[in-house]
Amino acid sequence: MFATAAAAILVALVLAVTRAVKGPTVFDRVLAANSVGTLAILLLAVFGFLTRRPEFLDIGLTYALLNIIGTLAVLKFFRHGDLAYDVDEERKP
Amino acid sequence: MTGFLVEALSWALILAGAFFTIVGALGLMRMPELFTRMHAASITDTLGATLLILGMMLQAGASLVALKLLFILLLFFATGPVVTHALAQSALHARVEPELAEDRRARAAEPPGDGRQP
Amino acid sequence: MRIVSLAGFLFAFWLVLSGHYTAMLVAAGAVCAILCALAAVRMRIADAEGHPIHLFVGALTYFPWLAWEIAKSAWAVTKVVLDPKLPISPTMTVVKASQRTPLGVNIYANSITLTPGTITVGVSGNDLTVHALVRDGAIDLEGGGMDRRVSQFEGSA
Known part of the structure; x- marks a missing residue:
């Protein structure tokens, strides 16, 4: 059962990576990268059950936290060209 | 008997989750442009992930593993x-x-009851 | 009250993640939870918006309802994706959020985004700009069923 789930997630990963390679805009790639992150977390959880080592779940949790921060950082960088950009600075004269 | 029921239910949940995960990724490939792709990706994020994780929680039973999931x-x-x-x-x-x-944005700005004409 | 509840939640989170229950580690967890709660107070995020304990009772019925909505609309989007003709009709619309607080509007906007087939693209005041995959999704939202449910949840405090 877990092998089936792992195979399905791997198929989905291939599709998501294809989208990330094809683009065409940077936002398609970010969306695909975020999907790859989600699928990787699910794969880590399934893999933990497959090998009977639940420690993989901790890696999955950490990866979930890194995934959102990474995505938001990339989006902020492409929107403002600067990770230290502060919206409040815009309002000051 | 309950053991068999739990096993069958978690099987069903995990298989359904795997199905929706693939559907989401397929939509990511098939949709024509960015905004429609985001709708497809959200199937994987919500229904696919939920069903897979619920299935795994049933397998884990009442333990720390289930809470982490x-x-x-x-x-x-x-x-x-x-x-x-x-x-x-x-x-x-x-x-x-x-x-x-x-684009229904302009129409939504009108007061309701005004849109009788087709 | 809110700070105590926040520290309690953080401590429970520590206990679940650690899985080791020696006196030293549990004490370290308690200290960390209290320090994090105090840091949250200093960052001014331990308020009604950041830690909405007054919504817990309403959440017990709201989230199952939302899960059912998500399942329904995910099934609708699945049928669209698997259809060989790909019958999409992307639509932009503006829906009114009738919630009173920014937190309520936020819950409504995130609920719209969580249900597959509709995405909140922009928020200005109480107007949410929504992108829907098919026209029917936009018309459903304009009907305001979800808006009323969120308002009821917000008012359940």
Whole structure:
């Protein structure tokens, strides 16, 4: 059962990576990268059950936290060209 | 008997989750442009992940493992909309406009009851 | 009250993640939870918006309802994706959020985004700009069923 789930997630990963390679805009790639992150977390959880080592779940949790921060950082960088950009600075004269 | 029921239910949940995961990724490939792709990706993020994790929680039984799986699920639900919204905002900011079949924004501004004409 | 509840939640989170229950580690967890709660107070995020304990009772019925909505609309989007003709009709619309607080509007906007087939693209005041995959999704939202449910949840405090 877990092998089936792992195979399905791997198929989905291939599709998501294809989208990330094809683009065409940077936002398609970010969306695909975020999907790859989600699928990787699910794969880590399934893999933990497959090998009977639940420690993989901790890696999955950490990866979930890194995934959102990474995505938001990339989006902020492409929107403002600067990770230290502060919206409040815009309002000051 | 209950053991068999739990086993069967978790089988069904995991297989359904695997199905929706693939459907989401397939939609990511098939949809024509960015905004429609985001809808497809959110199937994987919500229904696929939920069903897979619920199935795994049934396999884990009442333990710390099940609680950790629940945390992963809650994290998905808390962060998913934030990322999607940030993505849509950045895309609009960079003038990646969605292709629309219909724009109802102007119509929504009118008061209701005014739209009798077809 | 809110700070105590926040520290309690953080401590429970520590206990679940650690899995080791020696006196030293549990004490370290308690200290960390209290320090994090105090840091949250200093960052001014331990308020009604950042840690909405007054919504817990309403959440017990709201989230199952939302899960059912998500399942329904995910099934609708699945049928669209698997259809060989790909019958999409992307639509932009503006819906009114009738919630009173920014937190309520936020819950409504995130609920719209969580249900597959509709995405909140922009928020200005109480107007949410929504992108829907098919026209029917936009018309459903304009009907305001979800808006009323969120308002009821917000008012359940």
